[in-house]
Amino acid sequence: xxxxxxxxxxxxxxxxxxxxxxxxxxxIFNLYAMGWYRxxxxxxxxxxxGITRSGDINYADSVKARxxxxxxxxxxxxxxxxxxxxxxxxxxxxxxxxxSMNSFIFWGQGAQVTVSS
Numbered sequence: 001x002x003x004x005x006x007x008x009x010x011x012x013x014x015x016x017x018x019x020x021x022x023x024x025x026x027x028i029f030n031l032y033a034m035g036w037y038r039x040x041x042x043x044x045x046x047x048x049x050g051i052t053r054s055g056d057i058n059y060a061d062s063v064k065a066r067x068x069x070x071x072x073x074x075x076x077x078x079x080x081x082x083x084x085x086x087x088x089x090x091x092x093x094x095x096x097x098x099x100s101m102n103s104f105i106f107w108g109q110g111a112q113v114t115v116s117s
Contacts, residue, residue: 002026004095009111016115017083022095022108024076029097034071034078035099038113040091048093049080050101057099062088085115 008020024031035050035058049056049069057069068081078095095108 002028002031002097004106004108006093006095006108006111009093009113011114011116012085013084014100014117016085017081018082018085018113018115019082020080020093020095020111022078024078024097024106028076028097029050031076031097031106031113032099033104034095034097035101035104036069036078036080037094037096037104038089039094040088041093042049046096050104051078053099056101059117084114084115089113089117090115 003026004022006022012018033052036048037045038048039045048060051071057103071078092110093113094110096104098104098107099109
């Protein structure tokens, strides 16, 4: 089993920045891909960004050039640096992990991000 623990959510004004962290523990030997999803009120969960152990990265179009995903393999931790936040970025952000970016099977508890106008 894999445990994912997120931290770093909060409330920020539009135009501000936040950084999310997600630390993985447990049976992590086969973890290859980690990423972040978000779910806004009344909307489906969507992929924000994903990164493989070898460094391949994928971003949602809505966050390109504003968000940066990174990974510290030695610490089994993934980060999401979010800049130029706007109100549409508000939601619960979930850390995810799995053997590929098409098969995230482990999930964190979620971190609330609220962007005020």
